[in-house]
Amino acid sequence: KAGVTQTPRYLIKTRGQQVTLSCSPISGHRSVSWYQQTPGQGLQFLFEYFSETQRNKGNFPGRFSGRQFSNSRSEMNVSTLELGDSALYLCASSLGISRRGTGELFFGEGSRLTVL
Amino acid sequence: AQTVTQSQPEMSVQEAETVTLSCTYDTSESNYYLFWYKQPPSRQMILVIRQEAYKQQNATENRFSVNFQKAAKSFSLKISDSQLGDTAMYFCAFLLNSGGSNYKLTFGKGTLLTVNP
Numbered sequence: 190k191a192g193v194t195q196t197p198r199y200l201i202k203t204r205g206q207q208v209t210l211s212c213s214p215i216s217g218h219r220s221v222s223w224y225q226q227t228p229g230q231g232l233q234f235l236f237e238y239f240s241e242t243q244r245n246k247g248n249f250p251g252r253f254s255g256r257q258f259s260n261s262r263s264e265m266n267v268s269t270l271e272l273g274d275s276a277l278y279l280c281a282s283s284l285g286i287s288r289r290g291t292g293e294l295f296f297g298e299g300s301r302l303t304v305l
Numbered sequence: 306a307q308t309v310t311q312s313q314p315e316m317s318v319q320e321a322e323t324v325t326l327s328c329t330y331d332t333s334e335s336n337y338y339l340f341w342y343k344q345p346p347s348r349q350m351i352l353v354i355r356q357e358a359y360k361q362q363n364a365t366e367n368r369f370s371v372n373f374q375k376a377a378k379s380f381s382l383k384i385s386d387s388q389l390g391d392t393a394m395y396f397c398a399f400l401l402n403s404g405g406s407n408y409k410l411t412f413g414k415g416t417l418l419t420v421n422p
Binding site for chain 2: 192193220222224231232234237239244245247279283285291292293294295296297298299
């Protein structure tokens with residue numbers, strides 16, 4: 190079974206630009222979450238989608254947005270990039286908490302964004 | 306809101322020895338899950354072990370075991386017979402069980418564990 194796939198793996202942008210990151214979850218997983226990882230702040234929750242609906246959103250400015258498609262693939266977008274947006278962006282998929290799910294998140298390798 | 310605290314930013318252990326990583330959390334809820342995730346250098350994060358709050362028995366997975374103290378809100382990870390491949394950042398995480406509608410993990414800042422040969 191293929192794991193969580195994130196593209197691109199690395200990218201460099203300049204301040205003011207915008208970026209779109211993509212995530213393909215494990216087949217059958219309908220929940221997709223995004224996390225930002227930085228050395229100073231650690232892992233911070235961005236948002237979570239389930240069946241194309243955003244169920245939760247973290248404490249990030251409106252420049253951070255996302256969406257989920259009918260095939261469960263997800264994208265996140267960051268507009269008007271700032272230096273502080275440099276981070277590893279992790280996507281994770283899950284079966285959630287249910288008879289089928291154990292609550293476990295399965296992570297991708299991440300997209301490392303550098304803003305110059 | 307829930308918080309997770311890992312008080313040991315870095316630890317080291319000799320190969321084959323035992324090490325314990327600490328984690329405390331704060332919540333007013335009673336139904337939740339706790340996890341330990343491992344992130345090796347430049348590799349993806351994977352689940353090490355999980356614990357359901359309603360279970361009194363401590364979870365174990367091969368060389369990994371936890372000491373779950375619900376009243377003290379403590380969730381430590383013990384790694385026995387440490388191996389070089391255990392070198393990684395370890396994150397403690399909390400998930401509130403609200404019937405699946407509030408699926409958000411809260412992570413600690415992590416503990417960088419180095420296993421020395």
